[in-house]
Amino acid sequence: xxxxxxxxxxxxxxxxxxxxxxxxxxxxxxxxxxxxxxxxxxxxxxxxxxxxxxxxxxxxxxxxxxxxxxxxxxxxxxxxxxxxxxxxxxxxxxxxxxxxxxxxxxxxxxxxxxxxxxxxxxxxxxxxxxxxxxxxxxxxxxxxxxxxxxxxxxxxxxxxxxxxxxxxxxxxxxxxxxxxxxxxxxxxxxxxxxxxxxxxxxxxxxxxxxxxxxxxxxxxxxxxxxxxxxxxxxxxxxxxxxxxxxxxxxxxxxxxxxxxxxxxxxxxxxxxxxxxxxxxxxxxxxxxxxxxxxxxxxxxxxxxxxxxxxxxxxxxxxxxxxxxxxxxxxxxxxxxxxxxxxxxxxxxxxxxxxxxxxxxxxxxxxxxxxxxxxxxxxxxxxxxxxxxxxxxxxxxxxxxxxxxxxxxxxxxxxxxxxxxxxxxxxxxxxxxxxxxxxxxxxxxxxxxxxxxxxxxxxxxxxxxxxxxxxxxxxxxxxxxxxxxxxxxxxxxxxxxxxxxxxxxxxxxxxxxxxxxxxxxxxxxxxxxxxxxxxxxxxxxxxxxxxxxxxxxxxxxxxxxxxxxxxxxxxxxxxxxxxxxxxxxxxxxxxxxxxxxxxxxxxxxxxxxxxxxxxxxxxxxxxxxxxxxxxxxxxxxxxxxxxxxxxxxxxxxxxxxxxxxxxxxxxxxxxxxxxxxxxxxxxxxxxxxxxxxxxxxxxxxxxxxxxxxxxxxxxxxxxxxxxxxxxxxxxxxxxxxxxxxxxxxxxxxxxxxxxxxxxxxxxxxxxxxxxxxxxxxxxxxxxxxxxxxxxxxxxxxxxxxxxxxxxxxxxxxxxxxxxxxxxxxxxxxxxxxxxxxxxxxxxxxxxx
Numbered sequence: 001x002x003x004x005x006x007x008x009x010x011x012x013x014x015x016x017x018x019x020x021x022x023x024x025x026x027x028x029x030x031x032x033x034x035x036x037x038x039x040x041x042x043x044x045x046x047x048x049x050x051x052x053x054x055x056x057x058x059x060x061x062x063x064x065x066x067x068x069x070x071x072x073x074x075x076x077x078x079x080x081x082x083x084x085x086x087x088x089x090x091x092x093x094x095x096x097x098x099x100x101x102x103x104x105x106x107x108x109x110x111x112x113x114x115x116x117x118x119x120x121x122x123x124x125x126x127x128x129x130x131x132x133x134x135x136x137x138x139x140x141x142x143x144x145x146x147x148x149x150x151x152x153x154x155x156x157x158x159x160x161x162x163x164x165x166x167x168x169x170x171x172x173x174x175x176x177x178x179x180x181x182x183x184x185x186x187x188x189x190x191x192x193x194x195x196x197x198x199x200x201x202x203x204x205x206x207x208x209x210x211x212x213x214x215x216x217x218x219x220x221x222x223x224x225x226x227x228x229x230x231x232x233x234x235x236x237x238x239x240x241x242x243x244x245x246x247x248x249x250x251x252x253x254x255x256x257x258x259x260x261x262x263x264x265x266x267x268x269x270x271x272x273x274x275x276x277x278x279x280x281x282x283x284x285x286x287x288x289x290x291x292x293x294x295x296x297x298x299x300x301x302x303x304x305x306x307x308x309x310x311x312x313x314x315x316x317x318x319x320x321x322x323x324x325x326x327x328x329x330x331x332x333x334x335x336x337x338x339x340x341x342x343x344x345x346x347x348x349x350x351x352x353x354x355x356x357x358x359x360x361x362x363x364x365x366x367x368x369x370x371x372x373x374x375x376x377x378x379x380x381x382x383x384x385x386x387x388x389x390x391x392x393x394x395x396x397x398x399x400x401x402x403x404x405x406x407x408x409x410x411x412x413x414x415x416x417x418x419x420x421x422x423x424x425x426x427x428x429x430x431x432x433x434x435x436x437x438x439x440x441x442x443x444x445x446x447x448x449x450x451x452x453x454x455x456x457x458x459x460x461x462x463x464x465x466x467x468x469x470x471x472x473x474x475x476x477x478x479x480x481x482x483x484x485x486x487x488x489x490x491x492x493x494x495x496x497x498x499x500x501x502x503x504x505x506x507x508x509x510x511x512x513x514x515x516x517x518x519x520x521x522x523x524x525x526x527x528x529x530x531x532x533x534x535x536x537x538x539x540x541x542x543x544x545x546x547x548x549x550x551x552x553x554x555x556x557x558x559x560x561x562x563x564x565x566x567x568x569x570x571x572x573x574x575x576x577x578x579x580x581x582x583x584x585x586x587x588x589x590x591x592x593x594x595x596x597x598x599x600x601x602x603x604x605x606x607x608x609x610x611x612x613x614x615x616x617x618x619x620x621x622x623x624x625x626x627x628x629x630x631x632x633x634x635x636x637x638x639x640x641x642x643x644x645x646x647x648x649x650x651x652x653x654x655x656x657x658x659x660x661x662x663x664x665x666x667x668x669x670x671x672x673x674x675x676x677x678x679x680x681x682x683x684x685x686x687x688x689x690x691x692x693x694x695x696x697x698x699x700x701x702x703x704x705x706x707x708x709x710x711x712x713x714x715x716x717x718x719x720x721x722x723x724x725x726x727x728x729x730x731x732x733x734x735x736x737x738x739x740x741x742x743x744x745x746x747x748x749x750x751x752x753x754x755x756x757x758x759x760x761x762x763x764x765x766x767x768x769x770x771x772x773x774x775x776x777x778x779x780x781x782x783x784x785x786x787x788x789x790x791x792x793x794x795x796x797x798x799x800x801x802x803x804x805x806x807x808x809x810x811x812x813x814x815x816x817x818x819x820x821x822x823x824x825x826x827x828x829x830x831x832x833x834x835x836x837x838x839x840x841x842x843x844x845x846x847x
Contacts, residue, residue, distance in 0.1 A: 001049060002024060002049070004064075004066040004095060005048065005065045006048040006064040006065045006066070007050070007065060007066035007067065007068070008050040008057055008062050008064045008067050008093075009052065009068040009069075010052050010068070010087050010091065011052070012053070012054060012070060012071045012080075012201060013175070014037040014038070014039070016201075017051045017052060017053055021033060021034075021035040021042075021051040024049050024051060028048075028049055030044065031044045031045075031046050031047070032046065032047060033047060033050075034047035034049070035051050035052075036051075036052045037052065037053045037056050038350060039406055039409035039410050039413060039429075039432075040409070040425075040429060041425070048064075054069065054080075057087065057091065058091070059086055059087060059090050059287055060090055060091060060092065063094065064093055065095040065096070066097075066098070067091050067096075068093075068098040068100060069098075071084075071101055072084055072087075072088050072101035072105055072109075073279065075105075075108075075282035075283060076279050076281070076282055076283065077283070078219075078283060078313065078314040079316055079317075081282060081284075082284055082285035082287075082313040085283060085284045086284070086285075086287040088109075088112070088282070089113075099113075102276075103120065103274075104229060104276050104277065105278075106118060107279065107280070108279050108309055111307075111309045112282075112307075112309055123274060125245060126239070126272070127235060127236065127238060127239060127245050127247060127271060127274075128244065128245070128246045128272065129248060129268045130209065131248050132248055132250065132251045132260070133248055133249075133250065133251065134250070134251050134252075135159065135162065135251075135252075136163075138209065138211055139208060139209055140191035140192075140208075141208040141209065142192055142207070142208065143193045143194070143199060143205070143238070144166070144192065144193070144194045144211050144213055144250065145194075145197065145199060145210060145211070145212050145213060145214075145234055146195075146213040146214055147197065147216065147217035147218070151213055151214065152168060152170060152194050152195070152196060153447075156168050156446075157447065159447075160447050160448065163191060164190065165192075165444075165447050165448030166192035166447055166448070167182065167190050167192070167193040167447075167448070168181055168195070168443050168447055169181055170195065170196045170198060171196055171197075172354065172399050173399070173402075173439070174432060174436045176432065176437075177402070177443070178198070178203075181444075182203060184444065184448065185205065186205065186206060189448070193205070193207075197217065197230070199234060200230070200234040203237065204240070205240075206240060208246065209246045209247065209248070210234060210237055210238045210245070210247045211248055211250050212247070212248070213249075213261075215231070215249070227276075228276050229270075229276040231263070231267060231270075231271055232270065232274065232276065235247035235271050280309075281310060281311045282309065282311070283310070283312070284305045284310035284312065285301055285312070286303055291337040291338075291340040292337060292340070293334075293340060294322070297322070297340055298319070298322060298323060301319050301322070317350075317351050317360065318347050318349075320357045320361075321357060322344065324361040328365065330365050330368060330369070333368075333372060342371070345414070346367055346371060347364055349363075349410060350406075350410060352403040352406040352407050353400065353403040353404060353407065367411070371417060375416070375419045376411070376419065378418070378419045378420040378423070378424060381418055381424045382427065384408055388404055388405045388431055389434065391434060391437075395442050398438055401435050402435045402436060402439060405428055408428050409425065409428035468483070468516065470486065473485075474486045474487075476516070482494050487542065487544055488542045488545075488546065488565055489517055489521075489544065489546065489563075489565040489566050489568075491513055491568075513568045514569065514570050517568055518569060518573040521569060521573050521574075522573070524541070524577070524580075528541070529584055532584060533671075534549070534585075534671040535671055536671070537549050537551075537672055537673035537674075539581055539584075539585065544565060545563045546563055546565070546566065546577075546581065547561060547562045547563060549672060551672060551674060553599065554600065555589070555592050555595050555596045558585060560578060560581055562577075562578060588668070589668065591664035591665040592665055592668060592669070594623075594657055594659040594665070595619065595622075597647070598619050598646055607639075608636070610634050610636060611642060611643060613631060613634070614630060614632075614635055614643065615643070615646075615648075617629070618648065618656075622660070623656055623660030623661065624654055624655075624695065624696055625655050625656070626653065626655075627653060627654065630655045651708075651711035651714070652711060652714040652760050653707070653710065653711070654707045654711065656707050656708065656711075661708050663681060663682055663683045666679060666680075666683055666696060675695050677693070677694060677695040678692045678693070678694040678695070679694055679695060680694045680696075680697070683696060683706060685709050685746050686700075686703055686704070686709075686747030688702075688703060689702050689703060690704065700748055700755055700756035700759075701749070701751055701752030702749075702752055703747075703748060703752045705746070705747075705748060705756065709746050710756060712742070712746075713743045713746070713756060714756075714760050716742055717738055717783075717785075718785075720736055720738050720739075720783075721734075721736050721785050723736070724736030733784045733785070733786055735765070735782040735783065736783055737782060737783065738757070738764075738783050743756065761787055762783055762784070763784050763785070765781065765783070765784070766781050767781050767782070
């Protein structure tokens with residue numbers, strides 16, 4: 001066509017017309033090429049080359065230099081055959097006319113067009129029968145052909161499970177959707193395509209094999225077996241140019257009688273050798289009927305041809321609608337040749353929705369009523385289009401909307417039916433494109449598991465070739481399809497994966513993980529060390545354990561046991577990571593230097609067994625032990641200076657290492673799991689009462705105080721007592737005054753401060769209150785101190801019974817034998833709950 005000055009080609013499908021339109025436009029330019037179909041019209045002012053559907057092309061060829069009709073053997077089709085027969089007989093070019101079709105058309109062409117030159121183009125590749133095969137065993141680049149929507153869906157669902165999915169092609173799909181589904185297959189996103197016999201025409205596919213799921217179909221009148229030429233039309237999609245193809249059947253697709261689904265030997269021979277029975281006739285219908293009235297029109301359309309090579313076409317749906325409405329009262333409005341012609345044009349509206357004669361006739365009747373006013377208003381058409389502009393719903397719903405919008409696109413193309421025709425046609429095409437995109441998305445979502453498809457292709461390859469990518473959010477993807485995510489160094493399969501996909505995803509992840517984890521380890525060592533933390537005796541990152549920490553007795557050079565998550569790392573990367581974690585841990589363990597110092601001294605033989613025993617006890621207690629548990633009675637006094645140099649403090653109530661009471665070492669001991677007692681992270685001076693006492697604290701009434709601050713308060717109390725003793729050395733238990741400003745400033749309440757002092761043997765005598773009406777400051781409290789005897793019981797908020805009895809006897813009061821317990825005098829605050837380790841202080845204070 002492009003070799004001539006002008007031309008027109010008629011195609012059986014608008015997608016074929018569109019394909020050739022794009023190719024000619026690339027050669028001749030946009031302004032020189034037109035596309036004319038029932039639903040779309042692109043006709044530049046200076047167009048010289050026309051790509052049309054057979055129905056839309058000029059039946060005489062339009063006076064162009066070149067005219068061609070493609071797939072002319074469709075003239076034998078009962079529904080559309082009369083259109084192709086008319087074009088074959090009448091469409092002529094000024095310089096050249098070309099009729100393209102199957103070799104079966106040869107005798108008909110010779111009879112109807114004497115003198116026509118016949119040119120044969122043989123198939124370059126061979127087509128071979130390969131027998132039957134299971135659906136799960138089909139080779140890649142295969143097509144499965146079925147003849148019902150239900151069977152197409154079932155095959156596509158099965159291929160989704162077995163092979164990751166399939167493209168779907170059916171005649172009910174819009175051309176745009178069909179093209180996008182074909183593109184899925186052509187681009188290699190899926191290796192299989194499931195189709196009806198729509199695959200047999202207008203689709204050029206890179207197929208290697210065609211598998212028939214059935215060999216019978218319903219042709220609109222009855223269910224029949226495919227003819228050999230129909231089988232060949234479909235099977236011929238396999239192989240292309242010089243690449244050979246094969247065809248066969250699927251197992252399990254036999255008849256109800258149990259007979260297997262198989263080709264006969266004659267059918268196999270005909271398909272392989274491309275030898276079919278020639279056509280003996282074409283269907284014909286008068287293309288120029290008279291429009292005097294409806295009866296004359298129907299008579300002409302049903303008139304029989306005058307030669308044997310043509311047969312009267314069966315009643316197509318346009319004629320059936322015409323005859324149905326001719327009996328309707330609406331026929332009374334059709335008067336005169338002009339209205340009869342217009343009415344026939346309305347009846348010729350294609351039944352895109354495939355709803356049958358009666359429903360389609362009702363739609364045409366409504367259309368005719370609206371056309372009776374002259375034109376369809378733009379507002380009315382726009383409203384009908386807007387009703388269909390919805391992308392919700394399932395596959396069948398979207399197919400119905402696309403069929404409906406194609407009807408309106410056809411209506412908008414008529415030159416005398418719609419006001420603002422171009423605008424309405426553009427709107428209809430836009431809605432059809434939108435619905436086609438939505439339908440393509442639904443088909444892909446239902447029948448294509450893109451991730452599985454990609455992995456099926458990749459699993460046999462070298463691991464380095466697997467296109468696994470680590471996204472910034474730690475997702476692992478293969479060509480943008482998620483297969484899982486990294487949790488630290490652990491691969492977690494996508495939770496949305498089916499049970500059948502999990503093994504495949506794990507295999508894909510394990511192939512690619514060593515390289516990805518090596519890069520992740522490099523990044524961690526270079527930039528991510530600040531994200532590490534010590535928790536529960538392990539080094540953790542992003543909530544996952546990287547290594548367990550095994551701490552030796554000397555608290556130096558801990559051993560790391562790498563977790564299973566890191567097992568996929570290669571040896572060089574694993575060694576680097578372990579070295580980096582070891583160095584990081586060494587720096588983090590610096591706050592435990594005082595504990596390491598104590599452990600080193602505990603192993604020194606020159607320290608003496610008594611000092612080493614105390615150090616071991618203090619280490620086991622993680623830096624704090626009460627005097628009564630420290631075993632001080634066995635420690636020579638000359639060893640105390642040695643221990644004090646190591647940072648050990650001998651307090652009134654506790655023996656402790658002051659440096660280990662800071663927040664950093666306490667937090668670290670807790671994180672390492674070396675001290676399982678509760679933790680106060682800030683190591684506040686005073687905190688509220690708790691069920692379990694945090695490490696480094698002791699009770700003080702209803703509060704808890706850090707042991708070093710408790711010691712500070714008690715030291716101040718002993719210093720006040722020492723001053724009083726110097727002044728009144730003759731008294732055995734001299735009274736003295738204590739200022740509670742220090743414990744209050746630390747955070748203790750006064751009553752709790754008294755209880756803390758009571759734990760160390762201090763007893764308060766409350767000052768006498770002023771008499772009523774008296775003026776002046778109240779009498780201050782006075783204090784005494786006496787050491788408790790070893791083994792005396794301790795109470796909570798009360799003095800030991802032995803001390804109470806002694807105190808009562810000192811006042812000359814009778815003993816309480818068997819009667820109710822005596823209430824404590826108002827001035828006696830008693831010891832704090834955790835009490836009297838001060839009983840062993842005689843060696844410290846000499847009192």
